[in-house]
Amino acid sequence: MTKTLQDLIDESIFISTEYQARLAEISGDSEWTVDFSAPSFTLDSDPSVSLDPYLLGTESDQRGSWIWSWQELGHFPDVVVTAAVQAREAGEHLGVQELTTDELVLSEGLARRLTLASKAVTGVFAHYPAAAGGGVRAWLLVDGPQLELPEPTVNRMGRIMAQALQTNTAVHHQRAVDSYARLRGAHISWDTEACAVITAADGALRLWFDDHSISGIEQAEPVVSKRELAQAAKDADKHRQALREEARRSLAIAQRESEQQRLSREEAEAQRVAATEAALASEDEPQAAPALEDTEGVERTQPTAEGQPFDQEPRQDAEPGLVSTHVVEDDEAATSEQAAPAAAAAAPASDDAVTDAHPVIEEPDSTRTREQEAEDEDRRSALERLRAEQAENDAARAGESAESAPASAASGSTASTEAADERAEQAEPARAEAPEREAETQKGEETKKKGFFSRFFGL
Secondary structure, eight states: OOOOHHHHHHHHHHHHHHHHHHHHHHHTTOOEEEETTTTEEEEOOSSOEEEEEEEEEEEETTTTEEEEGGGSTTSSOGGGGHHHHHHHHHHHHHTOGGGTOSEEEOOTTHHHHHHHHHHHHHSOOEEEEEEEETTEEEEEEEEOGGGOOOOOOHHHHHHHHHHHHTTTOOSOHHHHHHHHHHHHTOEEEEEETTEEEEEETTEEEEEEEETTEEEEEEEEOOOSOHHHHHHHHHHHHHHHHHHHHHHHHHHHHHHHHHHHHHHHHHHHHHHHHHHHHHHHHHHHSOOOOOOGGGSTTOOOOOOOSSSOOTTSOOOTTOOOOOOOOOOOOHHHHHHHHHHHHHHHHHSOHHHHHHHHHSOOOOOOOSOOOHHHHHHHHHHHHHHHHHHHHHHHHHHHHHHHHHHTHHHHHHHHHHHHHHHHHHHHHHHHHHHHHHHHHHHHHHHHHHHHHHHHHHHHSOO
16 A cells, blocks of 8 residues: 555644644743753753654755655664654655655755654654754654543544644545544544544534535534444554554664664774775885886896996906006107017016916106107196186186176076975975875864764754
């Protein structure tokens, strides 16, 4: 069997109006406080009244939506969200989409309509819209022995129906009247679809209907005995007991889903923290230098078969030696070339072994001719003249540089300042990057922790 949201509203509208009248009698204009951890909804009347609160959801003009309290379980005690879970389960069974969608676009009167529909499937018929600030209202169902209604009478039931019809909430009046009589424990009989008689302890009422609307009410003679009235009362109590059993099953569902969602949130949080720590650790690790082969434009020299490559290992029999260098003059080079064959022929065999072990350092010949000394003197004089000319040129350039020094200094200072500013601009994002990451991480954690509350209560 399927129903619509309006069908459920019609079934609860009359009895809801009677319970709201009873709540107004005991509360008056007194202040209220709610403690979901207790849980308790306390009216500061004289004497004070404490009722059991059941949080259905919140509506917010700012966010423009209604959110059911079962959207994210675990933030409230399971018993507090039992009625909302029960409404969701009934919505799935009856095919009422509004009761199974966790967030709905807000429209005029939507929160009240959802509350009335929830009353029909939970059997908790009193509600209180509690202002939570910031344009947010939390809609509660409240229950307790203080709200118990007196025995039904046709006079009271007639006044309640007339009062409820003024709100234009009910659409199918036949369904509304039939549900009200059965929930209150009165007897109702239908002569035709257009005529019904409600019988209670004080008498009877005949109601006329036209196109699903009440067109007239008049006094009537009772048509049933007290035994049938007692049976009607028993049927009403049996229906209330069935709804309470549904509430207990809904509480078990809320407990199970709350634990599952809590574990899921903890796992997601652990994964997020691990990912953040891994990202920070990877930023702190030094970056490895690229391999030589991976550097663009650089090629490794490959050894060839010809000759000895420079990167081969030294020979095992290699020994360290001494190296001496000196400038060889042209005449000396020629003389050395001519004397080399004769020196090689005259060298004894034992010198070869010595040369192989340690190279011989040849000392320059100390006997020099006057002509060679004169040539050396001419070269030194020419070198001194070149150095003197170079010194004069350097002095002239130094004078020119001194004249342009202020302008160059100013230009250099400006360039240095600009370079420093550029380096500072480049360094500033780097210095600010770490605090920004830390702030974003902290903000993400806070959003994760209270994301549901910030949307649910508009914090």
